[in-house]
Each structure stands twice: as structure tokens, then as C-alpha cells.
Amino acid sequence: MTKGQIRKAISGFYYVEQEGELIQCRGRGVFRNRGISPLVGDFVSYVREGDNDATITEIDERKNELVRPPISNIDQAFLVFSLVEPDFSPHLLDRFLTVIESYRIEPVICVTKKDIASDNAIEDSEAALNYYRGIGYDVIETYIEDPQLYSVLEPFLKGKTTVLAGQSGVGKSTLLNTLIPDLALKTGEISDALGRGKHTTRHVELMEVAGGLVADTPGFSSLEFTHIEKEELRDYFIDMNRIAPDCKFRGCLHTKEPGCAVKAKVDSGEILASRYKNYVQFLQEITDRKPRY
Template identity: 45%
Template sequence: MAEGLIVKAVSGFYYVYDQNEIYQCRARGLFRKKKIKPLVGDIVEYEAPNKEEGYLLQVMDRKNELTRPPAANIDQALIVFSARQPAFSTAMLDRFLVHMEALDIYPVIIVNKEDLADENLHRELVYYQETYQSAGYPFHLVSGVTETGVQKLDDYISGCVSMVTGESGVGKTTLLNLLIPSLQLETAEVSERLGRGKHTTKHLQLIPFKDGFIADTPGFSSLEFEQIDEEDLDVCFPEIRERLPSCKFRGCTHRKEPRCAVKPAVENGDIASFRYEHYVKFFEELAQRRRY
């Protein structure tokens, strides 16, 4: 019996990484009876007489679990957006950030294709960069995913399990190809008609990299809040979370309650109005979901 990490799962086979070797394993019937589905990122106990006929014996406790894509034990996410083609969206970015906060995954924001931005858009991007950095998020503007841009990420990637995520067509796969040239992953052009890229990543896979692992994930066109309740939403916005002790009422939703500490911070500019508007929109979305 040995311990390893599931780095890929395809058609009922689980590929376990252990000391620079990969073992192809199946799950015992016990997993189905207990309704346990092994995920990429799981630390498992397994036994394998050879590299192609192994069996999973146990899935160890998870620190977090993602439903889409299905993965576990992710330390951080490199969230890639583009300045244009497709256009940068703070609403979509905030959806990603809420998910990462809820799962205790450290987010690093990367906005690619800055070189395609005109002067007005560039000023907007710098404002967004300052806003997110003041909330505690690393935010990098990159003029095309190049080796120079990738060097900015070295300090984040080493020694942990990272995933590269974001909308389709923003340069995630290009980023991975620069990080690990031997991969030669397929990339696709952005559709001019739809304004978004084709999905080039078919299966989630963890790739050994710099004393850790990094994963490409299929691009998303939408994100539903499946693991979050509205009463927990405020803690997923750091600039709101830090003001919770100053609200008069415990359980304040920061919308209509008197003596709320959040609304004055929005009015005086300490909390960006667009971030607060997204909080209110997400809150109402979650509340409506529970009603139905």
C-alpha cells in the first residue's frame, strides 16, 4: 500500500502520481457503495502490482472540493482574463473571486492582452488593478502572454497546487505552454461573432511543476453559486468582511439595515461601488434561488 496524488481521471481510470511515477488505477466497489467519487487532486492510498493494474483503497480528507471542474485540494487559482477579445468583465471576475474565497483558494488575477487596450481602457484597467490590490488580491496586467509576463508568476506557483482558470479564449493554454513548453497544448482563436474562445481543454489534469502541480481547466462561460448561501456572501468580499464587526446588527446584509458600516464605506469611496453592486446582485440571486 502506498500514498499518491490523482493527477488525471478519464473513463473510470485514475492516474496516481507517486515519486515521479504514474500508476493507472481503478476504484474499488466500496467507493460506489459509500458514494465517494475520487477527484483530480485527491490524496489517496492505493496498491499497484505494476503501473497499469492498480486499485484505489482510500481517499484522504479534502481541504476543499470544486464541482465544476471536479477537483480537490487546490491551493490557489491563476484567474486569467483579457483586456479585449473577449472583453474584461468585473462582474465575471467577482463571481470567480467569490467562489475562490468560499473554497479557501488563493486567487491571483491576470489580465492578458493589455497591448490591445486603447488609452481609455488602459486607464480603466489601472483603476481596477488598484481597486483589487487594495482589497488584497494580486492583480497583474500582461501585454500578451509572453515569457516576460510569465516570470511575474514564478513566486506564486512554486510548491503548491495551482489551477489556471478563467473564461474561454483569454490565453490560459498559451500561459501553460510558456510555463511548460513540452506540453504543446492545443490553442484556439477567439470567435469574432461570439466574442469568446473555443474550449481547448477537454480533461482536467495536474502537471508536476516547480515542486508543486499546475492544472489547466476547461473555460467557463458562466458560474452558478452552488456552494454558497447569501448569509455567507459578505465574508467572500474582503473589504466588506473587515467591516462586519462595526455593523450594529449581527447578520447585517448591508443593504437596508441602519448603522451598517459597509454602506458609508461605499459612499465615501473606501469600497468600490461596482464591487458593492456585485455583492447586492449576487445576494439577491442567492436569495431568489433559495425561495425557489
């Protein structure tokens, strides 16, 4: 058996990289029987059955995995958000951050389309972006013709496996086109009627970029919290989690409990009020979820 990493998955075929060569593989039937599916990013063992045909026989243990997009063994996530077309949404950003934090993946906030944003749009987003910087997140602001784009992104990408995630139309494919000019990914146009982008990326693929691996993934506009329990949610809001030990009651959910240090910081303006509002909404969403059996 030979070991390699799945770099691409299309229509039931898995393309495994081994010493610079991509081997077309199928998964063993036993994986389906066990309810297991190989994912892009998996390190696997395979047996060759021809010059460019093989069967995956084993999947190594994963350090993490995402369901949507389906990918494993990720070091960091570039959460790509545009300032306009579609408009910047702190609410959606907090949803992404919550899910990414829950998988113990390092988030990097990447804001696009600054070159076509109005002064008002830039000003409206700046307070929120400064807050995220202040609590410890890296925030990169880009535009497509930025001559420094590659040099800005390279230190973040080198030696890491990075997933690009965000709404359709925010510029993920355009960003990759800039990093890899020969890639020529089809970029989507924004639907004026719907105010959101068309899906242009149809599969997940890891590509070598700036000394690391970057995944372009199908765009999507919402994330569910089906794997998160309400007692866990507070851990994934890093600004609140740091203050939680000062709450009067252990296990404080930061809603109605007396002596809540988090609510005090919200009242004083040290925790962004809109972010706390998102936390409360997400908590209610999880509370209202039907029990899993």
C-alpha cells in the same frame, strides 16, 4: 497498499503519481455506491494489479475541493482574465472571487493580453485592478511575449498547487504553453459571432511547473452560488467583511439596515460602487434560489 496523488483523470481512469511514475488506476465500486468520486489532486491509497494497472482503495481527507472544475487540495487559484477578446469583466471576476473565497482558496488575479489591448481598454480596467490590489489581492498583468513572464510567475507557483480558472479564450492554455513550451496545448480561437472562446481543454490535469503543480481546467463562463447561503456571502467580499464589525446591527446584510458601515463606505467611495452592486445582485440571486431539501 501504496500512496500517491492523482495527477490526471480521463474517461474513468485515474493516473496516480508515485515517485515520478504515473500509475493507471480505476476507482473501487464502493466509491460509486457511496456517491464519492476520486478527484485530481486527491491523495489516495492504491493496490497494484499489474505493471501499470491498479485500483484506488482509499481517498485521504481533502482540505478543499471544487466541483467545477473537479479538483481537490488546492492552495491557490489563478483567476485568468483578458483585457480584450473577451473583454475584461469585473462582474465575472467578482463571481469567481466569491466562489474561490468560499472554499478558502487564495486567489491571484492574472490579467492577460495587455499587449493587444487598446489604451482605452487598459485605462478602463486600471481603476478596478488598482482597487483589487488595494484590498489585498495580488494582481499580475501579462502578455504572451513578455520576457519576464516566467520569473514573475515563479514565486507564486513554487511549492503550491495552483488551479487556473477563467472564461474560455482568456489565455489559460497559452499561458501554460509559455511556461512549458513542450506542452503544446491547443489554444482556442475566439468566435467573433459569440464573443467567447471555444473550450479547448477537455480534462483536468496537474502538471509540474516552476517548482509547483498547476492544473489546466476546462474553460467556463459562469459560476453558481448553490453552496453559499445569503448570510455567508458578505464574508467572501473581503473589503466589506473588514468593515462589517462597525455596522450598527450584528448580522447586517449591508442592504437596507440603518447604521450600515459598509453602505457608508460605498457612499464615500472607499468601497467600489460597482463591486457593491455586484454583491447586492449576488445576494438577490441567492435569496431567489429555490430552497434545498
